[in-house]
Amino acid sequence: MDRRTERKIGIKDVSKEAGVALSTVSHVLNGTAPISAEVRIKVLEAARRLGYLAKRQQKGAIASLSTIYLAVPPGNLPHNDINLVSWTLLTALSRECERRGIKIVAHNGSPELNAAEILAGAKAVNAEGIILVYDDNPKLLRPLAASNYAIVLLNGEDPTMSVDTVAPANRYAARLATQWLLSRGHRRILHLTWRGRSTIMRRLDGFHDAYMEQNLPLDLGRTIYADGYEPDHAREALRSFISRHGGLDGHTAVFCAADNLAIGALSELQAQGFQIPGDIAVVGFDGVAPGDLTVPSLTTVRVPLDSLAVATLKALEQRLSISGHDHPTQRIELGCRLIERDSAASNLLR
Incomplete structure (x- = not known):
């Protein structure tokens, strides 16, 4: 398209594309009011198709996360002073979510993580995305990857590359x-x-x-x-x-x-x-x-446990706001010293 005739896309266009009110689009993009998961997804998909989300994120003005669902294998929960890695990592994630105004809901289910239970729990609290910590069992990852949720595996590795992962190198x-x-x-x-x-x-x-x-x-x-x-x-x-x-x-x-x-x-x-x-x-x-x-x-x-937590939230936001479910998954590795x-x-x- 000739740059002289290229029209700037705005939230009015997103409103029309999604079939919702202008104020609803504003609330979704700025995180200023509780919006149902169905409407939020509809708005974000419309904004993504129009290329509006990419521009907003480049300006650091996108708020695509309000609630995340956190699933940690019970055996990896920091129940004593031996689990210093888990304690430090989960504390860093909690602190970063608090800084951004993101609510964390922790999964509380069977002793062994179960995909159906995790998905049901995420749906019950209207979570936009799921953070799975440690558990890289393919039997767990496959059904999670097949869902409509944005999912990031933290401090784990997915050999099938079906979900986004963030881990140390x-x-x-x-x-x-x-x-x-x-x-x-x-x-x-x-x-x-x-x-x-x-x-x-x-x-x-x-x-x-x-x-x-x-x-x-x-x-x-x-x-x-x-x-x-x-x-x-x-x-x-x-x-x-x-x-x-x-x-x-x-x-x-x-x-x-x-x-x-x-x-x-x-x-x-x-x-x-x-x-x-x-x-x-x-x-x-x-x-x-x-x-x-x-x-x-x-x-x-x-x-860099603190940086792993920050990178995980960024990956989840990117999957929600720009990448979409059809975009290739990514593996993010952070250097250690x-x-x-x-x-x-x-x-x-x-």
């Missing part, structure tokens, strides 16, 4: 930590992990990536599987390894897939008489434990 960050240990002279490194979700598996992938990048044999790095992510699980796994091998079997560093494991590793290694970092360096992953919680203080990969402290402070001279 687990593979890259684990490679970064392992590369750092290799650069300081370590060659035989233990990776202490557990058989968890796909995001934990990506950390194992990153551990291997660092060895391959240096053209080092993968068997220099050995993986130890704990029964879970709690400190006691780490202590048990290391105690068993040391007993079987009569020591550390030549390993000079342990890279833990979570800070909780690293805390347990520090405790067990010191109980076995090893000096840290003199005999063995210890590195964690998450960055939620206070620096002075452990002795020595823990070197760790810091995950290594925090150097005393538990891996010295270079290894070999």
Whole structure:
């Protein structure tokens, strides 16, 4: 179209396209009054078709969210001081929603998340979108993705790319930590992990990536599987390894897939008489434990949990306001950084 004859689209056009009053369009776009989910969707779809939402969002003037439905596996709820990651992440999400005037309604259903229950709960509270945390089970994701709701999986991974996801760059960050240990002279490194979700598996992938990048044999790095992510699980796994091998079997560093494991590793290694970092360096992953919680203080990969919460809401808003259900899903990964402290402070001279 010739720019000289191009007509500027406004809310009157959206009102006509959606078949609703001008004031209704204004309330939906500005979040100034409660509007039914059906009418809200009708207005947003009309505004999207006309290209009006894209212009409004570019100006930071779109308010497409008023209520979100939050589904977290009960086992991942922060019920004790071990679940520091969950506590920090959900607190950050709650704080960001409060800042934006968005209401969060938490799912309260079966011990195992159920798609039908989640969708019914979201409908009952007129939620515009659903945030699913951690649970990347395909049996759960498939029916959720097939619904008409905007859905974002937070701190999880969808291998089918059927829903939008926001997560730390687990593979890259684990490679970064392992590369750092290799650069300081370590060659035989233990990776202490557990058989968890796909995001934990990506950390194992990153551990291997660092060895391959240096053209080092993968068997220099050995993986130890704990029964879970709690400190006691780490202590048990290391105690068993040391007993079987009569020591550390030549390993000079342990890279833990979570800070909780690293805390347990520090405790067990010191109980076995090893000096840290003199005999063995210890590195964690998450960055939620206070620096002075452990002795020595823990070197760790810091995950940007606050930024993950902000990015999740932005992804949900984008899906609602611009992308629509037919737009390709997106995977957003945020970078992490290594925090150097005393538990891996010295270079290894070999």
